[in-house]
Amino acid sequence: MKLLRVGTAGAERPALLDAEGTLRDLSGIVTDVDGALLADPAALDRVRSAAASGELPVLVAEGLRVGPPVGRIGKVVCIGLNYHDHAAETGATPPAEPVIFFKAADTVVGPEDTVLVPRKSVKTDWEVELAIVIGHTARYLESDEEALAHVAGYAVSHDVSEREFQIERGGTWDKGKNCETFNPLGPWLVTPDEVPDPQALSLKLWVNGELKQDGTTAQQIFPVAEVVRYVSQFMTLYPGDVINTGTPAGVAMGQPEPKPYLRAGDVVELEIEGLGRQRQELKDA
Template sequence: MKLLRYGDSGAEKWGVLDAEGQIRILDDALVHVTGDELSPEWLAHLVKLDPQTLPLLKTKPRIGPAVPRPLNFVGVGLNYADHAAETGGKIPKEPILFLKSLSSFSGPYDDIVIPPGSTKTDWEVELGVVIGTKASHVSEEAALDYVAGYCVVNDVSERSYQKERGGQWDKGKGCDTFGPVGPYLVTKDEVPDPQALALWTEIDGLRRQDGTTANMIFGVKTLVAYVSQFFTLHPGDIIATGTPAGVGMGIKPEPVFLRPGQEVRMGVQGLGEQRAKTVGG
């Protein structure tokens, strides 16, 4: 099932995509659905619904982030060997974690705002893992039991803020609009193997990233279990699992970064695609 959120920022409602790619309204159906949002019980009720029997959304609203604002928006750094190589980084012995500010959380078609004075704003397509059950100190064997589904994440990054402004990644990863999520939350029953998904990015129609989640250094099971050792993951939390090679700072002979007026398109196999314009802040 492909779930989505539509409406003005902060006032989004749940919808579901039908077989024809149309949005169906879930308002009335959710009244009869028990369990907390994104919990296994909640999802089990939803997957029994026939989208064709639900009211059709006849307007064309804004598509918001694929889940409500999370408590934790977790990023994983240097999780593809080819990306580590292009940036000159070493293969990490343990996952590198950082937190994206919740002010970065935005929709898949919302504008990406390049901060005033920024010269090194970059793109990163990533597989997002959405938590469905509260997770603390879970094992790798049980890790996927805590996952509700998957989505596309763009871990937009300002490289000078990230690397040249005091050594903390967060300030380069958490600027407003730097975390587009969606368009869909695809329930995990439709993604039998999260380590076998193609993912890609195009900037103004030019293919820049073309990778596969098979090349992750630390896979989804490992990441969910690992993150849960340090802080509790809550339903709706997102883990952005790292990006493959092809980011702007890795382009030779000279890095290429985003500027206002460009189109950023990216997608993950089976999870839909994002399409955003860049604007000056």
């Protein structure tokens, strides 16, 4: 299934994109696409049955904002330096264990919402990423199979970063990762039955129409199952939590001087095979 949330920010309603590409209203079946839904097999079965019936009301997509595909996200866990080619382009040694940092849940916006360039920013960068959405509470998972069984689905994530804040201003990476609007997510939450192999997905990102990133999840140093298993050793993952799994080569930071960091007026587009496409215009905060 392709689940999503549509409407004005803070007042989104649940929806489904059916096999024919028609947008359907789920608000008569469930209250939201969130952790409570993802953890409830009976509720998900009701959604599947309603979708199969073809009787869900049609939503007029034109002019309708698409919000983040998951509501009430508890936390956004991020994995850094998780692609062999990205580590190489930045001159970093591939990590022996996953590098973990966090984004606040309030950085998450819709896939076509405006991204704000922070005040005094000179190094705002792009990163297309595969996001994992957790479906069941995960603690101390022991195997890849167990880890994948806790995944509710996948989505496109844009891990926007301010590199000066992240790297040159001291402390941890958090200052460069948590600026307002720095995590567009969506358009859809795609359930695992439609993503048979999360290690065989192409990822692409364009800036002003120019292809900048063209990678594949096969390049991940730590694959999806290992990421979920590993993270569960250090924290409890709850339904609706999101894990951003890193970015392939092609970010501005990895390019020759003068590095083409983002500015107000730029347009970023990104997509992951089978998971949909995003588009953001950048404006000054």
